[in-house]
Amino acid sequence: MSAALEVRDLVVAYGKIRAVKGISFTVNHGEIVTLIGTNGAGKTTTLRTISGLVPVESGEIYFQGERIDGVPAHQIVERGLAHAPEGRRIFPRMTVEENLLLGAYSRRDSGISTDLERVYTLFPVLAERRRQAAGTFSGGEQQMLAIGRALMSRPKLLMLDEPSMGLSPMMMRRIMSTIRELKEQGTTILLVEQNAQAALELADRGYVLEVGRIVLSDTGHNLLGNEQVRKAYLGED
Numbered sequence: 278m279s280a281a282l283e284v285r286d287l288v289v290a291y292g293k294i295r296a297v298k299g300i301s302f303t304v305n306h307g308e309i310v311t312l313i314g315t316n317g318a319g320k321t322t323t324l325r326t327i328s329g330l331v332p333v334e335s336g337e338i339y340f341q342g343e344r345i346d347g348v349p350a351h352q353i354v355e356r357g358l359a360h361a362p363e364g365r366r367i368f369p370r371m372t373v374e375e376n377l378l379l380g381a382y383s384r385r386d387s388g389i390s391t392d393l394e395r396v397y398t399l400f401p402v403l404a405e406r407r408r409q410a411a412g413t414f415s416g417g418e419q420q421m422l423a424i425g426r427a428l429m430s431r432p433k434l435l436m437l438d439e440p441s442m443g444l445s446p447m448m449m450r451r452i453m454s455t456i457r458e459l460k461e462q463g464t465t466i467l468l469v470e471q472n473a474q475a476a477l478e479l480a481d482r483g484y485v486l487e488v489g490r491i492v493l494s495d496t497g498h499n500l501l502g503n504e505q506v507r508k509a510y511l512g513e514d
């Protein structure tokens with residue numbers, strides 16, 4: 278069977294500046310794969326390109342064996358690839374439930390209310406406040422809402438951009454354990470994180486990006502123990 282996601286020799290540029298300089302990686306079905314790297318390494322650009330929000334300069338992207346670079350973003354979501362973007366991007370004036378239902382806008386099946394309940398089970402705080410305007414939420418709550426909304430498209434592959442950003446350590450642990458739970462329920466996950474420790478503890482495999490290139494790839498476990506990674510990303514001397 279083909280990989281869930283395969284990226285081949287991807288180059289992405291903003292004008293003359295190349296943010297992604299020829300990267301290749303795969304995500305297999307059922308895996309959590311993480312992309313780690315410092316600010317500006319090209320992680321967000323990579324996710325936005327896979328989602329169809331930024332055009333490819335060269336290279337190829339395959340989702341479940343089918344080429345998706347050049348496919349409009351809304352069709353990519355419909356095929357089962359969801360993206361919870363960095364900075365949350367929720368709609369502040371809409372209620373929690375309205376935000377969640379937006380994630381299911383392209384679905385025509387009858388399982389939407391079941392999935393809504395599933396999101397409320399994962400994140401009880403969203404259930405308690407389902408009629409409240411989302412703009413009143415704390416950063417962590419908005420993060421849960423963004424993940425919940427992405428789940429409402431019932432994705433085969435979920436891409437998460439910096440889900441731990443700005444969260445308290447306790448909230449971060451909750452988000453990380455939710456990601457683990459989603460994997461156990463069968464969702465394949467591509468996780469972008471600056472918090473390399475948390476991401477590598479969770480991930481089956483990881484890729485290290487530096488200024489638009491992949492410089493290392495290994496299992497999460499091995500990367501956690503890798504001296505170069507420990508020095509550059511885990512704050513060790």
Ligand code: ATP
Pocket residue numbers: 291294295296314315316317318319320321322323471
């Ligand atoms: P961060 O963790 O800070 O978000 P990142 O690894 O996700 O970093 P990107 O946001 O993908 O990195 O940025 C990669 C490079 O592309 C950076 O040099 C950035 O300044 C540049 N860049 C990102 N978005 C744009 C844009 N819309 N226009 C021009 N340059 C951009």
